[in-house]
Amino acid sequence: MAWTDERARAALRTLFDAAVSAADPRKVLAAHLPPKPKGRCIVVGCGKSAAVMAAALEDAWPDVRLEGTVVTRYGHTVPTRSIEVIEASHPVPDDNSERGAHRLLERVQGLQKSDLVLALISGGGSALCALPAPGLTLADKQTINRALLASGANISEMNCVRKHLSAIKGGRLAAAAQPARVVTLAISDVPGDDPAVIASGPTVPDPTTFADARAIIARYGIDPSSAVTEHLAKASDETPSGLGNAEFHLIATPMMALTHMAETAHGMGLNALVLGDALEGESREVGTLMAGIARSVRAHAEPLQAPAVVLSGGETTVTLASQTTGHGGRNTEFLLSLAVALAGAGGIWAIAGDTDGLDGMDDIAGAIVAPDTLARARSAGLDPRAMLAGHDSHTLFDRIGDAVRTGPTLTNVNDIRAILIA
Amino acid sequence: MAWTDERARAALRTLFDAAVSAADPRKVLAAHLPPKPKGRCIVVGCGKSAAVMAAALEDAWPDVRLEGTVVTRYGHTVPTRSIEVIEASHPVPDDNSERGAHRLLERVQGLQKSDLVLALISGGGSALCALPAPGLTLADKQTINRALLASGANISEMNCVRKHLSAIKGGRLAAAAQPARVVTLAISDVPGDDPAVIASGPTVPDPTTFADARAIIARYGIDPSSAVTEHLAKASDETPSGLGNAEFHLIATPMMALTHMAETAHGMGLNALVLGDALEGESREVGTLMAGIARSVRAHAEPLQAPAVVLSGGETTVTLASQTTGHGGRNTEFLLSLAVALAGAGGIWAIAGDTDGLDGMDDIAGAIVAPDTLARARSAGLDPRAMLAGHDSHTLFDRIGDAVRTGPTLTNVNDIRAILIA
Numbered sequence: 001m002a003w004t005d006e007r008a009r010a011a012l013r014t015l016f017d018a019a020v021s022a023a024d025p026r027k028v029l030a031a032h033l034p035p036k037p038k039g040r041c042i043v044v045g046c047g048k049s050a051a052v053m054a055a056a057l058e059d060a061w062p063d064v065r066l067e068g069t070v071v072t073r074y075g076h077t078v079p080t081r082s083i084e085v086i087e088a089s090h091p092v093p094d095d096n097s098e099r100g101a102h103r104l105l106e107r108v109q110g111l112q113k114s115d116l117v118l119a120l121i122s123g124g125g126s127a128l129c130a131l132p133a134p135g136l137t138l139a140d141k142q143t144i145n146r147a148l149l150a151s152g153a154n155i156s157e158m159n160c161v162r163k164h165l166s167a168i169k170g171g172r173l174a175a176a177a178q179p180a181r182v183v184t185l186a187i188s189d190v191p192g193d194d195p196a197v198i199a200s201g202p203t204v205p206d207p208t209t210f211a212d213a214r215a216i217i218a219r220y221g222i223d224p225s226s227a228v229t230e231h232l233a234k235a236s237d238e239t240p241s242g243l244g245n246a247e248f249h250l251i252a253t254p255m256m257a258l259t260h261m262a263e264t265a266h267g268m269g270l271n272a273l274v275l276g277d278a279l280e281g282e283s284r285e286v287g288t289l290m291a292g293i294a295r296s297v298r299a300h301a302e303p304l305q306a307p308a309v310v311l312s313g314g315e316t317t318v319t320l321a322s323q324t325t326g327h328g329g330r331n332t333e334f335l336l337s338l339a340v341a342l343a344g345a346g347g348i349w350a351i352a353g354d355t356d357g358l359d360g361m362d363d364i365a366g367a368i369v370a371p372d373t374l375a376r377a378r379s380a381g382l383d384p385r386a387m388l389a390g391h392d393s394h395t396l397f398d399r400i401g402d403a404v405r406t407g408p409t410l411t412n413v414n415d416i417r418a419i420l421i422a
Numbered sequence: 423m424a425w426t427d428e429r430a431r432a433a434l435r436t437l438f439d440a441a442v443s444a445a446d447p448r449k450v451l452a453a454h455l456p457p458k459p460k461g462r463c464i465v466v467g468c469g470k471s472a473a474v475m476a477a478a479l480e481d482a483w484p485d486v487r488l489e490g491t492v493v494t495r496y497g498h499t500v501p502t503r504s505i506e507v508i509e510a511s512h513p514v515p516d517d518n519s520e521r522g523a524h525r526l527l528e529r530v531q532g533l534q535k536s537d538l539v540l541a542l543i544s545g546g547g548s549a550l551c552a553l554p555a556p557g558l559t560l561a562d563k564q565t566i567n568r569a570l571l572a573s574g575a576n577i578s579e580m581n582c583v584r585k586h587l588s589a590i591k592g593g594r595l596a597a598a599a600q601p602a603r604v605v606t607l608a609i610s611d612v613p614g615d616d617p618a619v620i621a622s623g624p625t626v627p628d629p630t631t632f633a634d635a636r637a638i639i640a641r642y643g644i645d646p647s648s649a650v651t652e653h654l655a656k657a658s659d660e661t662p663s664g665l666g667n668a669e670f671h672l673i674a675t676p677m678m679a680l681t682h683m684a685e686t687a688h689g690m691g692l693n694a695l696v697l698g699d700a701l702e703g704e705s706r707e708v709g710t711l712m713a714g715i716a717r718s719v720r721a722h723a724e725p726l727q728a729p730a731v732v733l734s735g736g737e738t739t740v741t742l743a744s745q746t747t748g749h750g751g752r753n754t755e756f757l758l759s760l761a762v763a764l765a766g767a768g769g770i771w772a773i774a775g776d777t778d779g780l781d782g783m784d785d786i787a788g789a790i791v792a793p794d795t796l797a798r799a800r801s802a803g804l805d806p807r808a809m810l811a812g813h814d815s816h817t818l819f820d821r822i823g824d825a826v827r828t829g830p831t832l833t834n835v836n837d838i839r840a841i842l843i844a
Contacts, residue, residue: 152807154765191714192721255722273725276718280763285707292613292736296698299614300677303695303725314714341702343576385574 003307003347003422009368011268012351015261015309015418016366016404020355022260023187023252023413025053030060032251034183039114042180043068043083044104044173046129047122047199048076048090048356049187052410054083054120068107070120071100071128076410093130093138101131101168104202108173111180119173119182123189123412125199131167133231140225141165151220159197163206163239164213164232170196170206170239174246182246188253189412191278191314195248203246206239254278254313254413257355261311261418270420271308278314278414283330284388286316287337290419294338294348297421306347310419318360318391326392329360331415332367332403336393338419339373340384346371347422353404356412360394365406366415367397376400425729425769425844431790433690434773437683437731437840438788438826442777444682445609445674445835447475452482454673456605461536464602465490465505466526466595468551469544469621470498470512470778471609474832476505476542490529492542493522493550498832515552515560523553523590526624530595533602541595541604545611545834547621553589555653562647563587573642581619585628585661586635586654592618592628592661596668604668610675611834613700613736617670625668628661676700676735676835679777683733683840692842693730700736700836705752706810708738709759712841716760716770719843728769732841740782740813748814751782753837754789754825758815760841761795762806768793769844775826778834782816787828788837789819798822 001007021027041064043054050070055078058066069084077085086103088096108117132141144165148158163170174182184203186195195204214232217224224232250256254277262272275293279286293310296302303310316330331352342348353359353366377384377400387396397403423429443449463486465476472492477500480488491506499507508525510518530539554563566587570580585592596604606625608617617626636654639646646654672678676699684694697715701708715732718724725732738752753774764770775781775788799806799822809818819825 192717255718255724258724274718274722275725276714277722277724278717279711279714281707281711281714282704285703286711289701289703289708289711292698292701292703295614295700296677296696300696300699302677302680302699303697 005370008349008420008422009370012349012368012418012420013404015264016351016353016416018261018264019257019416020406020409020411022257023355023411025049025056025251025411028251029053029056029185032185032249033060034116036061036064037114037116039112039116041066042107042111042115042117043070043120044107044117045070045120046100046104046125048073048124049122049411050120051077051080051085053122053185054080054085057118057120058083069103071104073124073128076408078410088128090124090127093127097128097130098138101129104129104173105168105176108177108180111177113179115180117177117180117182119184119203121184121199121203122187123198126169129168129202133165133167136165136227136231140227144222144224144228147222151222153216153220157216159200160208161213161216163200163208164210165228168202169200171201171204171243172239173202174243175240178245180245184246184248185251186248187411187413188250189414193250193253204248205241205243207241209238210234252411252413257413257416258311258313261416265309269307271304273304273308273310275310275312276314279312280314281316283316283318283333284337287334288341291338291341294342294419294421295345298347306421308421312417313414315415320391324391326387326390327362327394328391329362329364329394331359332364332393332397333391334417335367335369336384336388336396339369340388344371344374348419350417350419351404352415352417354415355409357406357409362394363405364394364398364403366404368402368404373400373402427792430771430842430844431792434771434790434840434842435826437686438773438775438838440683440686441679441838442828442831442833444679445777445833447471447478447609447673447833448481450673451475451478451607454607454671455482456538458483458486459536459538461534461538463488464529464533464537464539465492465542466529466539467492467542468522468526468547470495470546471544471833472542473499473502473507475544475607476502476507479540479542480505491525493526495546495550498830500832510550512546512549515549519550519552520560523551526551526595527590527598530599530602533599535601537602539599539602539604541606541625543606543621543625544609545620548591551590551624555587555589558587558649558653562649566644566646566650569644573644575638575642579638581622582630583635583638585622585630586632587650590624591622593623593626593665594661595624596665597662600667602667606668606670607673608670609833609835610672611836615672615675626670627663627665629663631660632656674833674835679835679838680733680735683838687731691729693726695726695730695732697732697734698736701734702736703738705738705740705755706759709756710763713760713763716764716841716843717767720769728843730843734839735836737837742813746813748809748812749784749816750813751784751786751816753781754786754815754819755813756839757789757791758806758810758818761791762810766793766796770841772839772841773826774837774839776837777831779828779831784816785827786816786820786825788826790824790826795822795824
């Protein structure tokens with residue numbers, strides 16, 4: 001059967017939906033649950049998927065009495081039966097982030113060894129659940145955060161300092177739950193899927209110390225407030241470097257989503273290659289490069305034989321060269337650049353989108369590119385190169401009817417890209 | 423056997439040399455020669471490899487009386503026995519380019535059906551062999567070239583106009599040789615390996631017409647000189663749309679070099695993946711992206727299982743954001759960005775270089791990246807991020823002793839990149 005335009009578009013949309021499905025807590029959470037506890041079952045959690053993870057848990061364990069609280073982003077609530085849901089602000093924390101963090105710490109007080117804490121962790125949890133260490137204010141943390149961002153410190157160094165200014169991050173939530181067993185179920189949206197990085201690891205041991213945090217502050221010549229200096233000088237109350245009561249399971253990752261896409265592609269008679277789960281780079285340059293890979297599949301059957309899909313995950317970047325009035329996102333900018341580089345080459349289609357359903361600020365998850373994308377844009381009176389230069393890719397794909405809309409998916413394993421070469 | 427630093431570096435250098443070797447006319451030309459002619463054997467050619475191709479031909483056919491001329495770049499001459507070598511200027515043509523083109527056209531006059539013309543074509547041939555059509559000057563061509571470059575016309579459109587202003591391009595050299603048989607042996611440095619594009623195809627049929635050239639001039643609102651307008655108005659003297667006497671063989675291409683690298687890698691116990699032969703994109707962004715692919719091989723055995731090499735060809739781009747005093751090239755900028763993105767990750771090495779031996783303006787072909795590249799640069803008092811920002815990658819790799827120098831290789835199948843993941 002030939003790869004018609006209609007068939008290729010449908011296949012790509014199926015692949016995108018397969019990625020989202022592989023990250024949907026309602027579909028994947030149950031398989032990762034531990035045995036039911038003899039004692040109480042406390043649920044805590046934070047992140048953009050916290051509410052839907054809680055609801056999935058309630059569906060999976062209808063016969064278990066679940067008590068607890070999860071903190072999610074405004075608008076990300078789904079109905080739950082017994083688990084409390086608090087909404088808070090992302091990416092900048094608000095009072096509810098602090099209230100939520102307090103509530104999670106309360107929930108794990110006074111537990112027994114036979115009790116089970118299920119921690120439901122996903123991206124965004126760090127901002128949604130922010131509690132300064134005793135004696136510090138949110139303003140203290142914000143000031144040093146800005147200084148760190150400007151200092152050239154890398155992400156591990158920034159996380160080390162942040163964890164040592166928090167009352168909940170860096171394993172402190174799991175430590176507070178002792179002696180109860182803590183099982184974390186997590187959805188990863190971070191490169192490398194490091195448990196200590198997802199939501200700043202509230203249930204994950206932290207190998208770094210106050211001394212490390214002080215050394216980083218000194219290394220980058222940061223001048224913190226006196227409250228911060230005093231706090232970091234502490235000789236006790238370290239973040240836990242080991243947590244005998246805690247275990248950690250990834251229930252959804254970018255690579256799991258890509259693997260599910262590849263299997264789905266095989267089922268449609270396509271060869272599949274996964275280039276990587278955490279690819280980064282300027283969106284338009286990634287588009288140019290991937291056009292070269294697609295052309296090579298057509299011309300040389302390298303890196304694999306057509307019909308095929310080339311899959312990848314991870315967040316690309318859009319650098320705005322100047323003030324722009326364009327509407328765009330990482331995925332549609334990648335796609336528009338890909339289309340321009342392919343210049344109408346036959347037999348190549350692509351989809352790219354954010355698995356959370358939001359590519360940038362508009363309600364577009366992503367878009368589809370076809371061999372006639374540029375021609376149809378020009379017929380609609382649009383100038384693809386000018387719109388790429390103006391970061392106006394949402395407008396272009398929307399105007400030609402090729403934007404992909406899913407609505408908020410309530411999960412997030414980052415962006416996925418699939419290029420189909422017939 | 424473990425992949426020590428020494429072994430990985432040696433393997434990468436062997437792979438780079440394998441790519442150059444696969445494009446070396448002295449090694450590959452003989453296998454592509456046609457049967458020896460009954461009549462005369464005329465040699466014509468142009469391009470940066472023209473002289474070494476002529477010498478390789480003389481070595482392969484010591485018993486054939488070879489007459490002819492090839493035009494190469496200043497400094498690219500090698501000793502030949504009977505074939506004349508003219509040197510000319512690249513990338514901007516000079517008087518010798520015109521003299522050379524005249525000489526080639528003279529050489530193919532008055533031939534018989536039993537004679538053979540061997541045309542030795544390689545990159546740079548278009549500038550090295552430039553002859554305005556009768557009635558036009560080099561200045562006429564330069565003026566319209568500038569207008570085309572500024573107009574937004576694509577490369578095919580520009581080539582169409584250029585061919586219709588030339589006395590030698592677009593198949594005119596082969597047409598002039600009729601009724602002799604013309605066999606072209608070519609080295610490709612262009613994306614897609616299109617025979618009509620390499621050196622503007624002096625021996626390759628041109629499907630475009632004067633009418634097409636006029637339409638392009640009109641489409642982009644270009645106002646040519648009256649001599650050009652008059653020339654393009656011609657109803658006769660079209661470029662040949664078919665050439666029954668001509669055949670074309672690629673003797674070296676980027677993909678052939680990459681395939682030879684992959685075979686060499688297999689022989690060293692490495693899996694190999696060729697991503698493509700004509701990848702493009704901003705050098706530093708390609709570095710960032712490829713770091714993600716290398717990390718995925720380590721973390722997930724995707725897109726292939728380590729120990730492995732990820733291979734690619736094609737020219738990346740360096741966009742200078744502002745005036746820079748840095749010394750750099752496409753390949754070393756790619757490598758420095760890759761090293762910064764890998765941040766010292768263990769078990770990953772890379773080489774990248776221009777197969778012609780010159781990465782940019784300095785006498786460096788490329789460089790090697792190792793897990794300790796950043797650490798050694800910092801120990802030498804260098805700031806890798808600042809040097810990347812300042813396009814000073816040659817300086818960095820030279821200072822830490824990791825620049826790769828080959829000298830001019832006299833061939834060119836563009837850049838190659840190999841990332842080794844142990």
